[in-house]
Amino acid sequence: MDLRIFTEPQQGATYDELLTVAKATEDLGFDAFFRSDHYLAMGTDGLPGPTDAWTTLAGLARETSRIRLGTLVSSATFRHPGVLAVQVAQVDQMSGGRVELGLGTGWFAREHEAYGIPFPEKRFGILEEQLEVVTGLWGTPVGSTFGHAGEHYTLVDSPALPKPVQASPLDPTKAGVPVIVGGSGPRRTPALAARYAAEFNLAFPAFDEIDGRLANVRRACEEAGRAPETLTLSAALVLCVGRDDAEVDRRARAVGRDPQEIRGQGIAGSVAEAVDRLGELAAHGITRVYLQVLDLGDLDQLELVGGQVAPQIG
Template identity: 55%
Template sequence: MEICTFIEPQNGASYDEQLAFAAATERLGFAGFFRSDHFVAFDGDGMPGPSDSWTVLAGLARETSRIRLGTLVSSVTFRHPALLAIQVANVDAMSGGRVELGLGAGWHEREHEAYGIPFPARRFGILEEQLAIITGLWATPVGDTFDFTGEHYRLDAAPALPKPVQQRVPVIVGGSGPNRTPELAARFATEYNYFLTGDRDAAARFAVVRAAVEAAGRDPGDLRYSVATSLEYGIPIPEVIAKVDVARAAGADRVYLQFLDHRDLGYLERVATAVLP
């Protein structure tokens, strides 16, 4: 089972602080570094201000060498899918093929109001079309073009370039929706992610998604099943171990440990020492 780190830079994180955390993530032996994709702080004053996920990941791609890098998750409301496909392919090349794309429908209305970003009431249709466009552009053979006509987007003979370095960039779809989320994961994703809090039953959610994957004609083993879980602010190490054990018992292939204090690298090291072995 892989264990990755996960931080919330919108609460206040400079690029150098994110680099320090990502570098420590790599040095300590975690499998990957992932970050949220938001523009308004949920806690604290947010200083020095928000950072764009894919700009930051481009920098980290050049300053790390081993860990996986990605978002958990980017919102479909922030970027046009064709532009996002280009951005992710660029960062994948810059990283030597270590990028993963987490994509979701978005949920935080206030950050949209703050920056004048449209926030449609119905967003699952947008998510479906973005997943179809992004994966379609990457899968189009070199020299061919990609067309798409949907309710929200239209592409006409798109060159479908550049291509990612990876033959198939991992695409993460997550959430607790009973129908649409499992369906979209089954059709487009390489990984389904579930945020584990309280008494949520990840094993039951994984079973629902496996059934959707089978119904879509895919092998359920073709999909990775992961959980994200918050370490709050420095919870005791036995509690961290217990969270990882819960994820393992549920059948997770990967765990994202959410560190809310990205500046506390000493805590990150203690977690690595206790959990990774």
């Protein structure tokens, strides 16, 4: 199972703090460093203010060498798809081919208001078109042009440059980075994942809902003529692990969470409890877990998980 570190910098973090966590992620053997893509804090003052997701990842691309880098997830409302395709392809080049793109509809209306970003009531069509445009631009052969005439976007004779370093996981003859799609809808989002994504992500799922949601996306793959096993299944869950109950309680309270509540909803508790919970997820078919780290200054927790949890899950 891949273990990835997932951060929420809008809650308050500088680039240097993120770099410290990313380097620890690499040094401790985790698979990847991911971050949210938000511009407004939630429930805190967020000082010193937000950092842009793709600007951050561009910096980290040059200051790390092994870990994969990406967003969970970028909002389709934030960037035009042509611009997004250029940004992601460039960061992929800067990283030597280590980038992944999580893309969703966006949900936080207040941050759009705060920064003057349009927030249409209906956004699913925007997401669908962005996936088509971004992957289409990457996959267009060099020397050819790409065009798109849709409800939300029109591209005319685009040179479709630059290209990512990586080959598309869905068609190795074309350029592309792994795309991550996630959501709780029973049909439309799974259908998008089956068509465009290398990975389907469950964000903070209730454990008794996992089987049903994964069944939906497996069915969508079959309906699209895609083998379900070609789609990586992942989950994002809060991390709160300690050597004893006192340490777990301290870490939970440090991020404003109730210790018992966090145990029931995340990868939380003792090392043994964390290993058991990850094993439970593996039994559902999940092979990748994003560990949401809310206290970016607590590198000791990363050392504990990297040193004692990760070796037990293979």
